[in-house]
Amino acid sequence: MNGAESLLRTLVGSGVEVCFGNPGTSEMHFVAALDRVAGMRVVLGLFEGAVTGMADGYGRMAEKPAATLLHLGPGLANGLANLHNARRAATPIVNIVGDHATYHARYDAPLASDVHGFARPVSAWVHSSASAKTVAADGARAVQAALQSPGQIATLILPADTAWLEADRPAPALPKPMPATVSSEAIDQAAAALKSGRKTMLLIRGAALRERGLSAAGRIAATTGARIACDTFAPRCQRGAGRVAVERIPYFAEQIVEFMKGTEQLVLVGASPPVSFFAYPNKPSWCTPEDCRILYLAHADEDGTAALEALAEVVKAAKEPLHVGPLSKPDIPAGPLNPQTAGQVIAHFLPEGAIISDEGATAGGGVHRFAAAIAPHDHLALTGGAIGQGIPVATGAACPDRKVVCLHGDGGAMYTLQALWTQAREALDVTTVIFANRSYAILNIELARVGAGDPGPKAFSMLDLHNPELDWVKLASGMGVEANRAASVEAFASLFGSAMKNRGPRLIEVVL
Amino acid sequence: MNGAESLLRTLVGSGVEVCFGNPGTSEMHFVAALDRVAGMRVVLGLFEGAVTGMADGYGRMAEKPAATLLHLGPGLANGLANLHNARRAATPIVNIVGDHATYHARYDAPLASDVHGFARPVSAWVHSSASAKTVAADGARAVQAALQSPGQIATLILPADTAWLEADRPAPALPKPMPATVSSEAIDQAAAALKSGRKTMLLIRGAALRERGLSAAGRIAATTGARIACDTFAPRCQRGAGRVAVERIPYFAEQIVEFMKGTEQLVLVGASPPVSFFAYPNKPSWCTPEDCRILYLAHADEDGTAALEALAEVVKAAKEPLHVGPLSKPDIPAGPLNPQTAGQVIAHFLPEGAIISDEGATAGGGVHRFAAAIAPHDHLALTGGAIGQGIPVATGAACPDRKVVCLHGDGGAMYTLQALWTQAREALDVTTVIFANRSYAILNIELARVGAGDPGPKAFSMLDLHNPELDWVKLASGMGVEANRAASVEAFASLFGSAMKNRGPRLIEVVL
The missing domain is CATH 3.40.50.970 (Thiamin diphosphate (ThDP)-binding fold, Pyr/PP domains)
Structure with missing residues (x-):
């Protein structure tokens, strides 16, 4: 098998099931391998900004990376803005970016560019394969890098000759990285804060905004009176009847300041303290009250859901979470369309x-x-x-x-x-x-x-x-x-x- | 006046007449200044890839830079692929990229990114203004950088506070860089080669592919029998009846090899030796015959047109250029549409x-x-x-x-x-x-x-x-x-x- 096929088999073996792509000449060996390897769905996008955004949407829901297939530096460049969004969402994505054959780079052909340079601002991991023999191992490392908690962008640059030359075999999947465990000190510190009677807000981001984490937060709120909030632009939040309702931080700085007013303790679960989206003359960038104490229960790479559940135990939280309501759909309204x-x-x-x-x-x-x-x-x-x-x-x-x-x-x-x-x-x-x-x-x-x-x-x-x-x-x-x-x-x-x-x-x- | 207005006045004073843009919040002071400053046409594009491509098209024809107005890192990122094309075309462009206020950067708000990192692979000049007082001078330097022969991309990053804080005054235009003059040694060397009787090709790129340069090349060809060629993807070439016809290098490597066959001397005027667009297994990347002598009459930053005219003098070229034909339009054809x-x-x-x-x-x-x-x-x-x-x-x-x-x-x-x-x-x-x-x-x-x-x-x-x-x-x-x-x-x-x-x-x- 050639390098491209060894990579494709490695990706499939590492759990990657979908490839969103817009390939060109330098990716043709990868494309040709698609019919020889079962288990990879390929989805064509007519522009790379669409391709990378699709990988983001897939990754947020599937909780595992899709691959993208992009055509040299400009193909990657077209996808960068949505990779920026995906980086902010902590979505796992494995970009496969074709490049000129290693020996062709010196000729500075029209499509040659600084692919590393394009990749770096959005990628936590970037590597360019040096040989067809190493492509498979590089692919396994890319998947592992993408799965690093809470999710990252890994970009593997694939020079055309490393795709078409003979490879040995696919690489075995590497162990899936697990989120770091929150220390008991962090949990005890948050528990003490919550039991102090001071006005406290739990600000949550990441996987803890799904039912399990929210349920724990709702139980904590039932016992301690803490508010439960999420960022204006949380990557994914589970909402609706029967789930713990989360207050969403508003958009403008002065609204955030109002929203945060009176908060004496801010307990962060995978989140950062809220700041203004843009700076404005004579308006604050920092929106947390000056005298508010800030505690990190879980950093973004840590298991916020487990931390909330452990915290619920320590504070002897109620069985039933607060802020859970029944289904109550609004009627179809009358009046003008707005x-x-x-x-x-x-x-x-x-x-x-x-x-x-x-x-x-x-x-x-x-x-x-x-x-x-x-x-x-x-x-x-x-x-x-x-x-x-x-x-x-x-x-x-x-x-x-x-x-x-x-x-x-x-x-x-x-x-x-x-x-x-x-x-x-x-x-x-x-x-x-x-x-x-x-x-x-x-x-x-x-x-x-x-x-x-x-x-x-x-x-x-x-x-x-x-x-x-x-x-x-x-x-x-x-x-x-x-x-x-x-x-x-x-x-x-x-x-x-x-x-x-x-x-x-x-x-x-x-x-x- | 604020920094944005000082920049806008400087751009106009430096000869920039058109701004293609898709602004956002961080560029609003620049946008607001547009009504206070005469002389800048603004053209809205609904996507930055359109915006930068428009600046490329404008620059190739106007022979001076347009400005672009782009919204932080992602706005620039969306424009990178066409900036890659513009870099290959040596089109002068001045990118104005808004960014977060200098003091806001530390908060890592959602739109924060490595703007420098995005800019570097396509920009010959990148600078981030540090103060409203220096924005005007930075703008003048950006225009000068863009005009560096044969044309470059200059990216000026404009943090929002450097746009909205008080500036002193616009900066005067800096001297326009002129293309370097080709040495008489290079001309004499090319003349000697052309007079040697060996089969010679003039490969031309840049401003010399316009009427004046082509006319000189055609006169040289009339006297020496040299072929006149241009790249497959020359940025701009003047063609048609009454002009010296140029052979265009074909696309595929084996076609280029055939095209170059028999060439004993390759005289480069702002061009590089032709190479394969992509690499292919068992096909050449390098397409010039192995024993062909390669001479640089003019490098890309040098005045190829003047060099061709001087060369024509030295070889005592004929008055009338070769390869000039009359207008002879084809008829409307019959048959199927293809x-x-x-x-x-x-x-x-x-x-x-x-x-x-x-x-x-x-x-x-x-x-x-x-x-x-x-x-x-x-x-x-x-x-x-x-x-x-x-x-x-x-x-x-x-x-x-x-x-x-x-x-x-x-x-x-x-x-x-x-x-x-x-x-x-x-x-x-x-x-x-x-x-x-x-x-x-x-x-x-x-x-x-x-x-x-x-x-x-x-x-x-x-x-x-x-x-x-x-x-x-x-x-x-x-x-x-x-x-x-x-x-x-x-x-x-x-x-x-x-x-x-x-x-x-x-x-x-x-x-x-």
Whole structure:
């Protein structure tokens, strides 16, 4: 077998089941090996930003890495923004980046570039294979690196000759790294703080935002009165009826300050203290009260879920968690179609077990206020602020077989709309809701907030998408996705309700 | 004035007239300054890969840098692939990349990243402003760096507080760097070689591929019998009736070897010896005959045009250049619509002074065989092999006021289709021809060439865009560009002929 086949067999043997890719000439031996090796699903994306975002969505849900297959430095470069988001999400991903043959590098052909340089800012692990004989072992190391708790990006650069020359054999899977165990001192310290009677907030991120961790946090809250919060942009949070409700930190600095007000102790579980998303003149970056004590129960690489369960034991937590409510879906609202009513429609129809890929930006909030009482679901946020995550993450999260609702602002959706084609090709069960306000609406708010003086028409034109208006029905159907436009609550409720009852990709443009 | 305004005034004062951008919060002070400073046109792109490609197209035609305005690391990252192409084209570009305020960096907010790291692989010059007081001077240095011969990418990182804090004044423009003068020794050496009677090829790249340099080369050829050639992917080449015809090096290694056969002396004018685009098992990377003597008349940073003119003097070149022919447009062909007949239609209708932005890939060759005899035009090639250059480069090249024909394969066009929206918004005179073969056709060829054994259906599916078929008429009209589909030569001739007679953006999908 050649190096490419040894790598593919190693990846499969190490538990990697899906490869999202957009290959070129230097990856053709890897592509050709796909028919000789069972166990790897390959999903084509028409742009690498779509490819890496799909791997992020898949990894967040599957809790194991997908591979990506990217074409030299520029192919990797196109995927970097969504790898930035994935890095912030701590999603495990193994990038396979083809490169020129080792002996060809010296000729500085047009596609030659500093692939290492492109990879480094987003990758916790980068390696370029030096020989076909080592590719398999390198692949096993890449998977292990990606699985390092809480999840990392590993980038393996594969020079073309290391793919086509003869290899020995696949490499055995390396042991899966486990999250570090939290020390009993950290648990005792947090327990003492919680029992002190001071106002305490548990701020949680990572795997502890799933049912088990939340249940432990809810039991702690029932006994100690602690608040339970998560970041504005938590990678994945399990929400809905029957689950412990989590307060989500708001977006703007002054809202965060208000949210944190009175907090005397902040107990961090895989999270960092909240800071302002951007800096603004004369507004704080640091949003925790100055006299608040900060304790780390679990760092991001530690097992926050087990730590919360141990903490619950030490504080002799109640059996029943606090903040658990029954299913109470809102009715379909009356009135004009706007982010609030659209969100209520979505909350009404969302089926149990759905995934929300949320890049709704200024228009996405309508559903959140109902989050605790609607059908149990997973919420995936835009973790790194690089817009253009929502559609690809929805696409990857839908693999192999989940219902996904993607909420998206129109500005950000244009970044990686190519992922819609993959949804059609793979017949994925994704309903995309485009909030078409014809603007970078958040920037109109930000332009005022940054104190930029008295902006004129040229400035405002840079935030405006009216000229010409994007037609999302045409864009989506041009890529094979059934699409409709809704200009009223009734129309949206009919379209969205139908989408929730049926399978397959579709898109609804909500005209705001 | 604040730092942003001092920078904007400095850029305008340094001759930068256009800013292609997609700003976010951290760039709002720069955006707000646009209404206070005259002389800067701003062009919005809906994705940064479109933005940087537009700056490349503009720079190749205007011979001076545009600015880009990009949003932190991920905004820059999205633009990297087309900056890779621009680096290969030696296009002058000044990137302005907003970043978090200097004091905010320590909080590692979601959008924080290694901006320097992203910039370095494509930038000859990178600097992060440390103070509002120095931003103006940094901007002047960035423009000077971009203009370093033959043209470079300069990236200025602008932390938000250096934009919003008080500055002193704009900085004066720095002297424009001139290309280095070729030594008389290099000219004499080349002259002696040309007069030796050995078979000689002049391989030209850069500004010398415009009329003046080509005319000198044609005069040298008339006297010495030298061949005149350019790279497969020359950034810009002036072609057409009345101009000296240049042989274009073919794409595949074995074709290049055939093309170079018998060459005893290779005289390089801003070019490098031709190499294979990719490496292939058992095929050469190096394509120049082993016993060929290689002489550098002008390095890329030197004035190749002046060197050719001086060389013409020394060899006592004829007054009239060789390889100049009259206008001889091909007729509109009969027969089925294919890349050859489509190319002939384009050759027939192409108006004088047009620009061809060529990412036609496997389908683009149809027009080249007529290039020497059709209306004089500029040809812009895909310089760095990073697909998704054609539409943005066409968009930027059309600024302020040129007719552009963009030839594009369907696979590559999906990468940066967002640039079509900018064409509609700015009413640019661009006609895009999509060669819709529903595949990455080049990869079907490459899959066989790389000797990847016996590929199966999974491999072939990764190169195939049939499922579902892209509808370019919907995609383009979804972004406000008038679009039609042609399934016959007659239909294409009617649509393309009409597009050449009228102004404004349109797209024609050529069904192959």
